[in-house]
Amino acid sequence: MNASENGWKAGAPRLLILGGTLEARELAAALAARGGVAVSLSLAGRTRNPLAQAAPTRTGGFGGVEGLAAHLRAARIDALVDATHPFAAMISRNAADAACRAGVPLLALVRPAWQPQAGDLWTPAADIPEAVAKLGPAPRRVLAALGRNEVRALEAAPQHHYLVRSIDPVDPPLDVPDARYIEARGPFAEEDERALLDVHRIDAVLSKNSGGAATHGKIAAARALGIEVVMVSRPPRPEVETVESVAQVLDWVERLAHQSSPARRGV
Numbered sequence: 001m002n003a004s005e006n007g008w009k010a011g012a013p014r015l016l017i018l019g020g021t022l023e024a025r026e027l028a029a030a031l032a033a034r035g036g037v038a039v040s041l042s043l044a045g046r047t048r049n050p051l052a053q054a055a056p057t058r059t060g061g062f063g064g065v066e067g068l069a070a071h072l073r074a075a076r077i078d079a080l081v082d083a084t085h086p087f088a089a090m091i092s093r094n095a096a097d098a099a100c101r102a103g104v105p106l107l108a109l110v111r112p113a114w115q116p117q118a119g120d121l122w123t124p125a126a127d128i129p130e131a132v133a134k135l136g137p138a139p140r141r142v143l144a145a146l147g148r149n150e151v152r153a154l155e156a157a158p159q160h161h162y163l164v165r166s167i168d169p170v171d172p173p174l175d176v177p178d179a180r181y182i183e184a185r186g187p188f189a190e191e192d193e194r195a196l197l198d199v200h201r202i203d204a205v206l207s208k209n210s211g212g213a214a215t216h217g218k219i220a221a222a223r224a225l226g227i228e229v230v231m232v233s234r235p236p237r238p239e240v241e242t243v244e245s246v247a248q249v250l251d252w253v254e255r256l257a258h259q260s261s262p263a264r265r266g267v
């Protein structure tokens with residue numbers, strides 16, 4: 001379903017953003033500044049100290065497709081924006097199914113994937129376990145920027161030295177003999193990433209192809225230093241109307257608002 005098929009119902013339009021990304025945060029702020037839309041944001045609740053948001057925020061899973069569809073109905077949501085992370089495959093599938101069931105227009109906001117450039121030494125991997133295997137049998141010094149739910153995959157290759165960077169602590173620590181931990185939240189500047197790779201004598205970076213500027217610094221730094229990046233490809237996404245920028249979501253909102261204006265409805 002898209003904006004041209006289904007405008008907002010009469011009354012105060014309610015828009016729900018599925019978030020957990022910088023873009024979702026920026027979108028909430030932009031819509032709050034625009035006014036005229038009752039925006040709310042949903043977070044999974046993965047990070048212990050989430051950043052402040054410009055819109056009222058609920059936290060925690062909905063309980064699958066049914067739960068999300070029930071929430072859309074109960075909260076009388078008029079439009080849904082899936083601005084979750086490109087690797088958050090489950091919630092995006094659920095959003096597509098739930099929006100369909102509840103008859104709510106859905107737009108996905110997905111930042112473009114990083115593309116290899118001249119000088120990049122990328123080894124592609126389909127998922128994180130494959131990326132860990134592609135580090136090879138010989139011990140290496142690896143920067144792994146992974147979420148708490150993903151990091152356990154490193155235990156399959158305990159021969160490497162790991163520098164693990166995550167927003168929240170890895171607790172319990174990994175069951176590998178040689179790991180160091182950094183807790184940090186992006187954005188990360190390329191210059192700082194070069195210094196980090198240098199100081200820790202990193203010879204491989206394990207990264208998801210998250211896209212966006214905030215975490216691209218390590219990719220650019222690896223290129224500059226001639227370091228291999230084992231790059232995990234994105235999981236498949238549902239086929240829904242998709243845009244790449246906050247500005248395009250704002251255009252979509254304007255179109256919906258226009259369709260639901262009294263003049264358009266013939267009132």
Ligand code: NAP
Binds near residue numbers: 044061094
């Ligand atoms: P996921 O595997 O796609 O989702 C797992 C479950 O978490 C969903 O089925 C849903 O539970 C709940 N959930 C996910 N996002 C939610 C949201 N925005 N609001 C309410 N419930 C949500 O997701 P994930 O990869 O664990 O990511 C979780 C969150 O972290 C997402 O909001 C994502 O944007 C953010 N994030 C993820 C990554 C990453 O690399 N995966 C990186 C940065 C940020 P129910 O089925 O119970 O509704």
